Amino acid sequence: MACAFAVVMIAPVLWILGLSLKDNTLLMRGTDAVFSSPYTLENYGNLFHSSLVFRWLLNSTIVAIGQTLGVLTLSSLAGYAFARLEFPFRKTLFVIVLFGLAVPEQAVIIARHQMFSWLNMHNSYLGLMLPGMSSAFGVFLMTQFFRAIPKEIDEAALLDNTPRFRIFWRVLSPLTIPAQATLGIFTFLLAWNDYWWPLISATKKEMFTLTIGIASTQTNFAQSEGLGFLAAQAVFASLPVVVVYIFFQRHIVTAVSGGAVK
């Protein structure tokens, strides 16, 4: 049974791989041509002619990496404070932040769009990466991780009157590197794949991310004369996440299943 599902799971992917390797004029006569040779890499070569695809790739990379670094910085600072330090309204603030987990993006999107219009931040990298940094998930995850570190480790440093930031940076942060990797990869994938915010915020073609860019080339799909080329674009656009997935599978699984069980 599970094997049958695996076939259903993988057949569409093989289909699109096959299409991407076929000559477009051959496909015009019938896509069942996929099942027999000749195959060609021409569609992938043609990617180099449409320069915007590479611009979108660059945009996605900048946005995803920037957003990831932002989330890591903000959440580990906040996670450290929530887990280790005492300050007025700590518990109340933590509950409010957790409440943020429950707010769907649609509830804020229109107001957010207006705000970014006032600040003239649409079609900018900062504008694309900032909204993702407000996610409460990272703060929640990092708080859990900081809590799990034994107290003895930093209590000694505190007796020596070491400044708090230094304890955070030199003593505790290095211990959270596995957690940072998990959160980082998770955030990277989310940012890379985001569709809703870039669709609204990026209106100039040069500022599209790969996700939006590829979607914008899909109009008139049924009449398209370049099915093979479209397929090649899809394969090309998903290569970075597939590579990330293959290399960091273990961390992704931890991120997905880790916090949820308790």
Added chain:
Amino acid sequence: MAESYRRSHWSNALFILPYLTVFVSLLVFPLCWGVWLSLNKVDLFGGARFIGLKNYVRVFNDPVFAQAVWNTIVFVLVSVPTLVALGLFLALALNKTSRASSFMRGLFFSSSILSVTIVTLIWRFVFIPGDGLLAILFDAMGWQQIGFLSAKGWSLFSVGVATVWWCLGLPMMLFLAALQQIPNDLYEAAALDSASRWRTFTRVTFPSIKSTIILVAIIQIVMQFQLFGQAQLMTNGGPAGTSRPIVMYIYETGFVRWDVGKGAAASEVLFLIILVAAMVQYWVTSNKEEA
């Protein structure tokens, strides 16, 4: 003298200040501002006039909105149980330490890492009439082709198939994690009593992972209510709006027709629906536990 470690201190809050700034300005403020917008008649140049609940009246009187709500509810009612059942089934089948099962887990989860654009592109290649994978399959079988993306009863279904394919990995992984938490002696005791497989499942496995099932269902309800990209890219809401979900309605009202107040009102309605659905689900399942 060294300060006591846990002494409450304002300066400690400096660590959360950067995140809190982003959180308040990009989530809390827009949330409140969105509610305010929904109570105003907003024009394109930023002018706003308070009109009370009129936007909500307009939304509720809009048959297009009613249809979108209906589509979304049908979609959630079908896709969420499917995802929970399939995810649980796969987790049970792959809860082994063999190489093959860990490969299969990776395979089933791999689709979740793709963006909605790629997922819909893949499934359009499957569903398109004439040249799609299914069309070829149907021809080979000698069956009449179906307009999966263009026929009234089929378009929402096709969006659902792509969605299940895309989202299945997360429930499966969560169930696997839960299954691995069940202590082995429970199964040993069941084996001693020579309980059947079904009985072992209903008496041991199911009660142990019940809280995970609730969690998965709530996560999926919240996620599937936000259906947008698949419908927009695969069917564009058609034919005749039969696959237009609420979020697409919000998008079209707010960002295509620039009726900002009405769009904001619709998004607040969606927010409320999601909250209520998740709470009802939680309440129903936790009540059963007590009985």
